[in-house]
Every structure is written in C-alpha cells, then in structure tokens.
Amino acid sequence: ITGSGAGSKVTATLPSGESIEVLLYGATVISWKSNGGKTENLWLSEKAAVDGSKAVRGGIPVVFPVFGPPPKSGHPTSSLPQHGFARSSRWEFLGKSTSEDALDSSSVKLDFGLYTSGISEDAKKAWPLDFGLVYSVTLSKDSLQTVINVRNEGEQSFEFQFLLHTYFKIKDITKTSVKGLLGVEYIDKVLNASSHQESNSAIAITGEVDRVYKSIPQDTTTIVEADSPRFDVVRDNLSDTVVWNPWIEKAKGMGDFSPDDGYKNMICVEVGAVNGWQKLEKGEVFEGGQTIKSLL
Numbered sequence: 591i592t593g594s595g596a597g598s599k600v601t602a603t604l605p606s607g608e609s610i611e612v613l614l615y616g617a618t619v620i621s622w623k624s625n626g627g628k629t630e631n632l633w634l635s636e637k638a639a640v641d642g643s644k645a646v647r648g649g650i651p652v653v654f655p656v657f658g659p660p661p662k663s664g665h666p667t668s669s670l671p672q673h674g675f676a677r678s679s680r681w682e683f684l685g686k687s688t689s690e691d692a693l694d695s696s697s698v699k700l701d702f703g704l705y706t707s708g709i710s711e712d713a714k715k716a717w718p719l720d721f722g723l724v725y726s727v728t729l730s731k732d733s734l735q736t737v738i739n740v741r742n743e744g745e746q747s748f749e750f751q752f753l754l755h756t757y758f759k760i761k762d763i764t765k766t767s768v769k770g771l772l773g774v775e776y777i778d779k780v781l782n783a784s785s786h787q788e789s790n791s792a793i794a795i796t797g798e799v800d801r802v803y804k805s806i807p808q809d810t811t812t813i814v815e816a817d818s819p820r821f822d823v824v825r826d827n828l829s830d831t832v833v834w835n836p837w838i839e840k841a842k843g844m845g846d847f848s849p850d851d852g853y854k855n856m857i858c859v860e861v862g863a864v865n866g867w868q869k870l871e872k873g874e875v876f877e878g879g880q881t882i883k884s885l886l
C-alpha cells in the first residue's frame with residue numbers, strides 16, 4: 591500500500607512488466623498496463639479525483655447496489671446516490687496472492703472487501719442491510735480479471751444491481767467499433783429509454799451513446815480499433831452490458847472530465863447485472879465478473 595488515508599493505493603507488477611494500480615477508495619482500478627508495462631489500457635480523466643474526495647472518472651469504478659439513478663421511490667435503493675455507494679467508499683485491502691509458474695503464466699491477485707461497517711452513515715441509513723463484498727482483481731500477462739462476490743450477511747433478503755464501469759483507453763473513437771451484440775435487445779437512454787434490437791454486427795460510435803444491452807446470449811464483446819480487435823470483454827455470470835460515450839457536449843458538462851476532447855480516447859463497455867434485480871436471501875452469495883483481454 592502506498593499513500594495514506596483516502597488516497598491510498600495498492601500496486602502490483604508481474605516479472606514480465608505488466609502492472610495494476612488500485613485505489614482503496616472505491617476499489618477502483620486506475621491503471622492496467624500490459625505489453626510488458628508499455629501499454630496503458632484504461633482511460634483516466636486528467637481531472638479524476640484520486641484523493642478519495644469523489645468517485646473516480648475513469649479506470650474501473652464498481653457500481654453497487656444500484657445502477658444509474660435509483661428508482662424514484664418505493665425501492666430500498668431509492669435514497670442512494672447514482673450508481674450506489676461502492677465506488678465512493680473506502681474498501682479494505684484483504685491481501686495479495688501470486689502464482690509464479692513460468693514467466694508467461696504468472697499472475698497476481700489483489701483482494702478488497704467492503705462491509706456494512708465500512709460505508710458512510712448516510713449510506714447505512716439509506717440502505718440498512720447487512721452485506722459483504724469481496725472484489726478480486728487478478729492481473730495476468732495479457733488479461734485482467736475483476737470479480738465480485740456479494741454476500742447477504744443479514745437476516746433480511748435484499749436486492750441489488752452490480753456493474754463494472756470500465757473506461758477503455760482507445761486511440762480514436764471514430765475508428766472504434768463494438769462487436770458481439772448483434773440481435774441483442776437494448777434500452778437507449780439517449781432516446782428516452784426506448785427499446786431496440788441491435789442490427790449491427792459492428793457498432794460504430796458517431797455521437798453520444800448510452801445503451802443498456804440486456805440478457806446477452808454471447809459471452810464476449812469485442813472492442814475493435816481500426817479493424818483490429820483491441821479488447822475482448824468476457825462476462826461471467828453477468829448478463830448485461832452498457833455501452834457509453836458522452837461525446838462532445840456531455841463531456842464538456844462534466845467538471846471532472848478532462849481534457850474536453852478526451853471522449854475521443856475512451857469508450858465504456860460496462861458488464862453487469864442491471865436489468866431488474868439480483869435477490870439474495872440470508873447467507874446467500876452471488877458471484878460475477880469479467881475477464882478483459884488486451885489483444886495488442
């Protein structure tokens with residue numbers, strides 16, 4: 591652990607040079623370098639708060655227990671902030687484990703925990719339920735795996751949504767497309783939350799995009815740059831994926847989004863369980879996550 595207080599972070603490096611940096615605040619992965627440490631794969635705003643003062647604009651924020659603005663009223667998450675409290679709570683570092691096989695197959699796993707006792711009084715009041723989250727971040731030579739384990743530690747059942755809000759770093763949004771969603775139903779948040787079915791095998795980004803793809807049959811979504819696959823995003827026990835790019839005006843409107851034209855160098859492909867709710871009875875556990883492969 592380096593740094594202190596809310597700005598503390600955990601870093602790990604493989605013998606072959608690949609590395610990750612994870613802030614305890616939000617358990618937010620803020621850097622993932624592959625290709626021997628030469629290629630940064632995650633976009634991080636130049637004005638992202640990395641001191642624990644607010645949710646990080648970039649990297650991989652963890653969204654729990656509600657995605658987006660919570661239901662207006664009548665749901666246990668209704669008084670929570672947008673995207674819940676996990677991304678703005680300080681997590682505990684639970685430890686590091688390494689496997690050192692051959693140089694090419696070594697990996698390092700960092701575990702983080704967040705429990706009812708670790709969230710703010712406001713969050714506890716808004717969502718008075720007993721839970722335990724363990725988030726495991728595993729770095730291998732060409733991939734990063736991030737997996738959540740949600741446990742109901744209380745007597746009462748609860749419902750939640752979960753999402754990994756990954757900001758991928760790309761060279762040029764006008765040459766980027768997203769593959770693997772053909773035929774999938776989605777909610778278009780830019781077009782008044784209307785429902786559509788994806789008719790493109792490669793989705794080009796030519797303006798603001800904010801779509802929730804639901805119940806996706808195929809496991810892998812691929813980010814393609816200049817006709818070459820750049821990232822494979824493989825879902826595990828998560829059936830939905832959000833594709834988001836704020837484009838010019840929305841990017842300018844976000845105080846922590848910098849530079850203004852940074853929208854050209856990022857795309858969010860966010861795996862999650864956000865269509866309806868996951869329910870856990872007393873003692874039950876949910877596990878889900880992603881493996882991202884950097885294909886450079």
Ligand code: BG6
Binds near residue numbers: 672800832860
């Ligand atoms: C995406 C949502 O997941 O997150 C968008 O679909 C939202 O609607 C975006 O604008 C960023 O959210 P925030 O709270 O980090 O500004």
